[in-house]
Amino acid sequence: MADPQEHADLEQPVAEPADAATPQHDTESEAAQFEPLTATYEHLRHSENADELHDFAVRELPDRADLAAFSRATALLEAVAGNEHTPVEDRVHLAQTMPFPNVLVKLSQDAQAQVRQAVASNTDCKNWLVGRLTKDDDAQVRSAALHNPQTSWKMRLEGAQNPDVDAQTLDFLGKLGVEIEPSAPMVLSTMVRRAVALNPSTSQETITRLANDGMPEVARAARSRL
Structure with a gap:
């Protein structure tokens, strides 16, 4: 004859392992720690840490398929590009290689003529931005803009x-x-x-x-x- 207690044990709900809830808790923890874009943007815009700014300037962009991450990265590059504490060579690099208008507009207003000249030579520039640089105070910037086929x-x-x-x-x-x-x-x-x-x-x-x-x-x- 079956033991009644054995049937009672079988009918008790089985508790899930403690690890089963971990992914959800981790996601919530990451979300709590994730810094809003505006906060990170403002931090980079005002940062005086050249190493930190350099790191963002040369960091590989996320895959375009990850639209949220890609948009966030290009927005933060705008802050880095507009910060005078970003090393000049990094600003020149961004001016030469970036195709994003929001980044190039920041760099086209740079106090350093070599940065503006790099923007003027960038063939990914919009023609209105290159056109603005044909009026630049610096002769080399004007010349670079007039040589740009986007002019x-x-x-x-x-x-x-x-x-x-x-x-x-x-x-x-x-x-x-x-x-x-x-x-x-x-x-x-x-x-x-x-x-x-x-x-x-x-x-x-x-x-x-x-x-x-x-x-x-x-x-x-x-x-x-x-």
């Missing part, structure tokens, strides 16, 4: 007309639609080359070349300078 034709034309632009950059602009970007819109590139031919800062060598330009209006403008 609009309007800005290229203004650069070709500007007597403060250096002769080397004017020579570059004077080759657009011919030796450089041969498939460029004919009307626009012709306007730029003609403006270069009339610019008082254009070198005699460039003017001589433009005097033989295939477009009559460019050649006439150059010959008027010879």
